[in-house]
Amino acid sequence: MRYKSQKVAYWFFALSMLLLSLQIIYGFIMGFAHMGYDVLHTYIPFNTARAVHTNLLVVWLLSGFMGAAYYIIPEEAEHELVNIKLAYIQLISLALVGVVAIVGYHFNYWEGRKFLEIPRPLDWLVVVNVLTFLGLLLTTLFKGKKKTTTSMVLTMGLVFAALLYLPGMIWFDNQTMDSFFRWWVVHLWVEGVWELIMGGILAYLLIKITGVDREVIEKWLYVIVGLTFISGILGTGHHYYYIGTPKYWLIIGGIFSALEPLAFLGMALFALAMYRKGEKNHPNKLALSWTLGTAIVSFVGAGLLGLAHTVPQVNLYTHGTLVTAMHGHLAFWGAYGMIVLAIISYTMPNMTGRNLFNSVNGSMAFWLSNIGMLGMTVAFGVAGVAQVYMERIMGVDFGEVQKEIQVHFGILLICATMFTVGISLFIYEFIRYGRPNDEAIIIQ
Amino acid sequence: MLSKSQARTFFLGGTVLSFAVFIGLSWNTLSKEVPKNTHEENLSPQVISGKHLWEKNNCMGCHTILGEGAYYAPELTKVYERRGEGYIKAALMSKTPWSPRGRKMVAYGFTEQEANDLTAFLKWIGETDLNGFPAKPKYQTTINQSK
Secondary structure (H helix, E strand, C coil): CCCHHHHHHHHHHHHHHHHHHHHHHHHHHHHHHHHCCCCCCCCCCHHHHHHHHHHHHHHHHHHHHHHHHHHHHHHHHCCCCCCHHHHHHHHHHHHHHHHHHHHHHCCCCCCCCCCCCCCHHHHHHHHHHHHHHHHHHHHHHHHCCCCCHHHHHHHHHHHHHHHHHHHHHCCCCCHHHHHHHHHHHHHHHHHHHHHHHHHHHHHHHHHHHHCCCHHHHHHHHHHHHHHHHHHHHHHHHHHCCCCCCCCHHHHHHHHHHHHHHHHHHHHHHHHHHHHHHCCCCCCCHHHHHHHHHHHHHHHHHHHHHHHCCCCHHHHHHHCCCHHHHHHHHHHHHHHHHHHHHHHHHHHHHHHHCCCCCCCHHHHHHHHHHHHHHHHHHHHHHHHHHHHHHHHHHCCCCHHHHHHHCHHHHHHHHHHHHHHHHHHHHHHHHHHHHCCCCHHHCCCC | CCCHHHHHHHHHHHHHHHHHHHHHHHHHHHHHHHHHHCCHHHCCHHHHHHHHHHHHCCHHHCCEECCEECCCCCECCCHHHHHHHHHHHHHHHCCCCCCCCCCCCCCCCCCHHHHHHHHHHHHHHHCCCCCCCCCCCCCCCCCCCCC
């Protein structure tokens, strides 16, 4: 750590870890409900648990991205964050909006639109919050000595993410129109601008960990984010197959979705090539594991498993089944969950001055969470494929099918437990690092 | 070999081009095709009020509609055709959790008026042209047979 203000990142990471823990709890509630043990129905019905689970995911990832930006931007721009106090206010307001939204979901205070359940009045607070964040970031960049490609790509991702939130706030009487613009937010976030954020963080980590020349890394970063947008923007078409939109989306969506894994493949090859090219003497092996891990798992989860059901002929049967949950879990984990854990693993020793990266707990956290999540993905996949065959091809009633596939949720819960142990160890290590301190600042 | 500035051109050029095509197609979809496919002329105040209820109660948190939502409860795009008005209204107005096969729905206890609005919404959406979704099962077995 070189700048005092980079310490702000710690608190965003702490909030991120807290929300991740809560997300897991609500995941268990849903897993049990799917198994037939909907015991909390009166207090936390499924739609509440579901909204809380997915919204916590979004907020913990955003909090992680914000922390990453607050750490990376001062260092890349070679300038202290312009206003530390404002950054803390932004953190607290983010936490408050999150808490109010999540509590509200328990009292029917929401907008029933998948992933965008935050009610309209709170949306405006999110806007103010994100504007504050971007304002701080951009002023720091502007005043700084350097504008590196890494910091520009990261900032561009964050700015676009903010802009794309807006179409999701417009009311439409027509469900198809509503859905059309909802995907501008959801799809163009996760298969578009969030990949810029991921790419920016990944490039930063690779520069620091492998020691490969910045020019080389940043050149490939451009190629990857280029591939992301070329495939991802028109790839939005795979959400427009069967929602009342014209047929040409079947062709456009089909072709460009098939290209989407290329961006993730590029990311994986890029990370591995830089690792092989670079010096292998960086002591923080744990950060390296998470960095290479995110590049590889995102390719499998987001790239390949996404491709597995974006072919229109397949999607006709899998659309709106547990097959989507299969892809969703490994995609979010691999691409975004792991990149946040990677940047946390890299920055914690730098912020606290303590080097705990060789601990057994740390490696156990990596392997248990990854194996657990892979197991969950398989369980969702088996349940999903069985559902598709029974319900969509054989014409068995939805409720009957759900009973048949309950058993897979048992396996899901076992794997989820393994995942939870992994995450608990990660958080235990996070706490063990203690608070960031000024003694950890390295003056160059 | 590719230089950094060429890579940047690839990124910026590709992005601008893709985005332009996307906006063009979206414009065509929203201005011409969607109103036709969704029979926008049938969007009555009652249907719209049904959509408000649909969102206010986060029905998508369990069900899917147009294949979107959660996978805990049945797909509802064609529910009007599948179950008919009486069944739908009974589920919506029930004061105890509706649970035909053990899985519970929240007991909303909607008024007659609200149930009518939601049913109108479901009827409207069922008439949308969805490019063949949901596919008709190849083998009809237990669908539509109440137990």
